[in-house]
Amino acid sequence: AQKITQTQPGMFVQEKEAVTLDCTYDTSDPSYGLFWYKQPSSGEMIFLIYQGSYDQQNATEGRYSLNFQKARKSANLVISASQLGDSAMYFCATSKAAGNKLTFGGGTRVLVKP
Amino acid sequence: DTGVSQNPRHKITKRGQNVTFRCDPISEHNRLYWYRQTLGQGPEFLTYFQNEAQLEKSRLLSDRFSAERPKGSFSTLEIQRTEQGDSAMYLCASSLGQDQETQYFGPGTRLLVL
Numbered sequence: 001a002q003k004i005t006q007t008q009p010g011m012f013v014q015e016k017e018a019v020t021l022d023c024t025y026d027t028s029d030p031s032y033g034l035f036w037y038k039q040p041s042s043g044e045m046i047f048l049i050y051q052g053s054y055d056q057q058n059a060t061e062g063r064y065s066l067n068f069q070k071a072r073k074s075a076n077l078v079i080s081a082s083q084l085g086d087s088a089m090y091f092c093a094t095s096k097a098a099g100n101k102l103t104f105g106g107g108t109r110v111l112v113k114p
Numbered sequence: 115d116t117g118v119s120q121n122p123r124h125k126i127t128k129r130g131q132n133v134t135f136r137c138d139p140i141s142e143h144n145r146l147y148w149y150r151q152t153l154g155q156g157p158e159f160l161t162y163f164q165n166e167a168q169l170e171k172s173r174l175l176s177d178r179f180s181a182e183r184p185k186g187s188f189s190t191l192e193i194q195r196t197e198q199g200d201s202a203m204y205l206c207a208s209s210l211g212q213d214q215e216t217q218y219f220g221p222g223t224r225l226l227v228l
Contacts, residue, residue, distance in 0.1 A: 004156075035216065043203055045157070045219035091156050100215060101147065101170065102207075104156030 002027045002094050004105035012111050013082045020067070021077040021108045023092035032094055034075040035102065036066065039089040048090075051075060079110075087112045116140060118220035120206050126226045127196055134192045135223045139208030146189050147217060148181055150174065151203040163189060164211065196227045 003026040013019040025034065036048040051059045051066045059066045067076040079086055089109050093102040119138045127133050139146045144165055149157035160179070161171045165186035175181075178196075183189040193200055203224050207217035 037219075042221070043224065044221045045205060045207070047216050047218060050216055093156075100145065100209060100212075100217070101159040101162055102149075102157070102217060103159070106154075107156050 002029070002032075002096065002103040004092050004094055004103055006092055006105035006108050008108045009106075010109040010111070012113055013079075013086075015084060015112055015114050016081055018078060018080045019082055019110060021079070021090050021092075021110070023075045023077065023105060025073050025075060025092070025094050027073075027094060027096075029096050032096060033100075034066070034068070035093045035095065036064070036075075036077045037091045037093065037104075038086075039091060039107070041088070045091070049077065082110075082112045084112050084114060086110060118206055118208055118218055120204075120220040120223050122223060123221060124224050124226075126228065128228050129196060129198060131196055132192065132194045133196060133225065134190055135204055135206075135225075136188060136190050137206030137220060138188045139206070140218060142210065143208035143218075144186070144211030145209045145215075145217075146183055147207040147209075148189070148191050149205040149207065151205060151222075152201075157203075157205055160191075193225075196225075198227045201225055201227045 032053045034051040038046045049061045065078045089107045093104045147162040148160040151157040163183040178194045203222045205222045207219045209215040209217045
């Protein structure tokens with residue numbers, strides 16, 4: 001079974017600063033995907049970034065980058081130049097090689113202060 | 115809007131009643147997923163379809179739950195004899211149909227069972 005652990009239940013970050021959200025995972029699958037989603041108070045899950053287990057380079061999408069350390073089984077999300085609109089819950093998730101169902105962590109709440 | 119849509123967005127019902135939720139995926143997406151999210155937790159997988167075939171069901175999906183995707187397009191999730199423990203956000207997601215592909219989520223249906 002897959003398991004995702006997000007150890008930071010909540011974080012404050014100053015506007016325009018960078019923030020790192022921790023995610024560790026446990027899987028026996030040789031091939032897997034790692035995802036980060038943002039969930040604002042409205043409830044919709046918004047896809048942010050994806051990293052495949054065999055990707056050599058860390059994924060980047062605009063202000064989002066994923067610090068992938070396969071040996072440590074960690075996939076931390078870095079948000080640069082935080083904006084007030086970044087205030088939300090952030091979920092790390094992993095998918096199996098087959099079936100693609102997602103296993104989510106418990107989430108980290110980020111509050112950006114002006 | 116060509117994203118995933120869900121109806122209704124909110125549902126309040128009395129214990130023992132039946133409820134049905136609908137999900138319309140992104141039009142060319144073959145896979146459709148249902149997740150449940152309780153307050154303060156990450157989403158949990160319920161079931162998924164590849165076209166009209168239901169390929170996997172979580173043990174969370176008790177006999178009171180049934181999901182269909184009759185023509186491989188929209189899907190319905192029915193809960194019979196609702197219980198207070200069914201109160202949650204029900205999220206639908208879709209993807210093109212390859213492993214480790216990104217799933218795109220709808221806005222969710224928030225269910226409250228009184």
